[in-house]
Every structure is written in structure tokens, then in C-alpha cells.
Amino acid sequence: MRFPRCSGILLHPTCLPGPYGVGDLGEEAYRFVDWLAEAGQSYWQVLPLSPTGYGDSPYQGLSAFAGNPLLISPQKLVEMGLLTPSDVQRVPPFPADCVAFGPVMAYKMGLIDRAVACFRERGLADLRAAFDRFCREEASWLDDWALFAALKEAHDLKPWYEWEWEVASRQPEALEHWRTVLADKIERHKCRQWLFFEQWLALKRYANSRGVRIIGDIPIFVARDSADVWANPHLFDCDDRLQPTVVSGVPPDYFSKTGQLWGHPLYRWEVLAAEGYAWWIARFRMAFRQADVVRVDHFRGFYNYWEVPAGEETAVRGRWVSGPGAAFLEAVTRALGDVAIIAEDLGDFDEESRAGLDALMERFGYPGMKVLQFAFSGGPENAFLPHNYRPECVVYTGTHDNDTTLGWYQVTSTPAERDYVRRYLGRDGSDIAWDLIRLGWASVAQTAITTVQDLLSLGHEHRMNTPGTSGPPNWRWRLLPDALSLEVQVRLYELTAIYGRLPKKAEAPGP
DSSP states (O other): OOOOSEEEEEOOGGGSOOTTSSOOSSHHHHHHHHHHHHTTOOEEEOOOOSOBOTTOOTTSBSOSSOOOGGGOOHHHHHHTTSSOGGGGTOOOOOOSSBOOHHHHHHHHHHHHHHHHHHHHHHOOHHHHHHHHHHHHHTHHHHHHHHHHHHHHHHTTTOOGGGSOHHHHTTOHHHHHHHHHHTHHHHHHHHHHHHHHHHHHHHHHHHHHHTTOEEEEEEESSOOSSSHHHHHOGGGBOBOTTSOBSEEEEEOOOSSOTTOEEEEEEOBOHHHHHHTTTHHHHHHHHHHHHHOSEEEEETGGGGTEEEEEETTOSSSSSOEEEEOOHHHHHHHHHHHHOSOOEEEOOOSOOOHHHHHHHHHHHHHHTOOEEEEGGGSSSSOTTOTTSGGGOOSSEEEESOOTTSOOHHHIIIIISOHHHHHHHHHHHTSOSTTHHHHHHHHHHHSSOSEEEEEHHHHTTOOGGGOSOOTTOOSTTTTOBOOOTTOSOHHHHHHHHHHHHHTTOOOTTOOOOOO
């Protein structure tokens, strides 16, 4: 499909300000939508919304379908009558500028479970009817997720492949036993999901009513320790002991002599094809319930992917394997229609793979990504320089995996890149973040996206994630209250208007 000429902002909901230690789907999320609409923006881009496991990365989710209950707003639970105002008054002194995931998780899950207990005890008819309807309509993934989550708690959060064999291999008698033993906990996890979806979909409706569309995110691979692999082992390359035989990664390149060993189990695409790609179609259907546009991380894996034998310590001894290609995307289109997908097509390519992927994206009308921080090495032929763009792309100043633009300029770029960006822009680099925002907004790219960190000209210490590393400070950054001022809003609106990216009926911000 063709994307209109417009722009937007990348900010994960956990980064929003608020009193409960982590951004959530409450008042600050609605304020952010209002700020976007008044700044003339058409998109709010988020990272995957799935529950996270070890390392707190949204790209290592415990489910491809479930939502992250950490995002549930306690204040919204008060409005529903499931918590009292006094329940949310005694908040621990969490830091305002980052998420302390461990303490925050303990505090918020306690609040949410108090709300769940209230719901179960009071049994308000309208809420009970909504919950029962949710459980019926989402049973295809919800039943497995709730059992998986309850079992994980019962096994001290160990990965499912370390559980006793009867449970790990889903023997019917063992599962039935645990469904009975864990019945209360299973319903609690279903309630958490219901509350998440009630709040997220209400926020999405509000955003859409203000002319702001949501860009969601699908990681192409799923974590081994996920409900998806546990519930569907036949869809993944595993042996008869449920051990992966091959895993994901990328080969050695300029940045890493040993490549990157990601370790996700790989798909049995022939089995998925025999089932009409039903699991993937359900996954896309869920993604398009949560978002209006979906970015697919590592989209090239649908064309070809790097397969590494399980047990390797690096990604060196791998091979390229053909992905499902057009047949898969045709099945998705038949099932869901002409959906709005952004293809994350970054990385190193040989000429044949680049051409093949480009042809696949062009056939289905999926724009790729251009990241301006990658543009200033290699000379004027660099594909990330705006004078080399075709309109069918999405330009970013940087993504969640990049340094902030100011951090890139001051810390992680080379002297040659800094010299080239100054000469390319005809600027001295003193306002580099907004220089790149202007460059992206002025480009022919149909869609231009920047990060909140770049809007605020924040430095290296404010980056969201450093690939190849885990643990703090990754994924912990938060926006301080009232940082998004009217001055920033007016400046962004003006650029958006100058370069023809305003949505229809957008009005200039101001008193």
C-alpha cells in the first residue's frame, strides 16, 4: 500500500513519565497523544508490547500474542473501581529518569493483582461479561499463555525446557493436572491480559480519534523460552528432546568478526506452509489489532536468513537459507488484505540478496528503512543519504538501537563522519539533532520518524539500547515530566508544515 507523506515520533510506552516507576497506559500516554496531534504528527511508533523476560528487552518477549501487564495503569484501575485512591497513594521513591525493573515489577504486579482480586470478589456484571467475552474470543492464544505463565511461576521462573519432561513436552495428563492445581493463577494471568488489552485498545482508539496512528513492531523470531515455542514445538527446528537444532544470527561483518549469535529457534517453514501459515497469520492479525502499521524487525528473514548449528559459540559457522518469500506474504495478503507493513531491511547484503529482498518489498509495496546516522560514511553513493532515496521508504534520524543523534555526533561517530555530515548539511554541528530531523523531514521519504531523545537534543547517556549488550542501562530510559515543551512542539509543527507532512485539518499549536 502507499503511505501518505507524514511524520511521527518513536517512544516506547515504558519511557513515558508517571508516578509508578515505569511509563504506562494512563494519563501521561493520553497527554503524549495530545502533544503529538498538536505538533502535527501522524504516527506514534512503539516497540513490541509483549511481556518481557530476562534482560527486560521487548525483543525477547515471552509471548508473540500477550501484552505486557507492566504497562497497565493503576490510575485507570481506580477509574474502573478495582482499586481505591488510597491503594495508589503510597508509591515507593522510584527514579524518574529510568526504570528499575525489578522493584517496579514487584510493586506494580502487587497493585494489579489486588485489582484482579477485587474483580473476582465483587464480580461486577458488566466487567465479568467483558472478561468472559475476552477469554472466549482470545482462547486460541490466551489459554496457552496463562498456563505457561502460571507454570513458569510454579517452576521458580525457570525456562520451560528445564521443567519436568511431562510438562515441557505437554503430556495431556500432566497439563490437566496443572490446570487444576493452578486454576486461580491461570485466571489471574487471564485477568492481567484482559486489563492490558482494555487499556491499550482504549488508548489506540483515542489516538486514532486525534488523527494519530500507531506503528507497532514484530520481531521476526521468538524467544526459545516463550509460550509460542512451548505450545507449538512442531513449528520450530527442534529435535525429539525439544532442543533446537539450528538457531538464528547474522554472519561476520565489518562490525563483528564472529557475527552475532542471537540464538532464537528457527521456523520449520515447510510445516507452517502446510498449515496455511496459520500461526503467522494469527500473529499478524494480533499485531494489527494493537497497531495501524506494523514494522517487521529483520524482515530480510522472509527472503533469506542465517542458520547456525545449535551449540556453536559464535555465528561464524552458519549458512544462508532461503526464507518463505512471496508465497508466505501472498497468504498474509489473502487473509488480512493490503496491510501496512514497514520492512526493517537493514544490515549487510551481497548483491543478489539485496536485489531479491528489494524485489520482494516492491512486489508487496512494503517500504524499507533509511537511518540517517548510517549515511555519512562511504561517500555520495551511500544508500542512506537522502539524495539517493526513492519515496517508498521510512527515514529515521536513529532507532532504538542507535545512539541518540547528539551522542552519535559526539561519541560514536568517526571524525570522517562528523566532517562529512557538516559538509553535507552546510552546518557547523551545533544543533545536530535538529539538523538531522530537518534533513529527514525535507527528504522525499513518504514517512519521517525521529526519537523523543532527538527532539530534546539529548546525549549519549540517554540512548535506549546498545546492541550486543544486555542488562542496565538498556531499555531503562524514561522521559522526564514536562520535558516536551510548547517550544519543542511549535518547532516540530513548523518543520512538519514546511515540508508538507501535516495531516489534514492539523492546526498550529499555541495558546
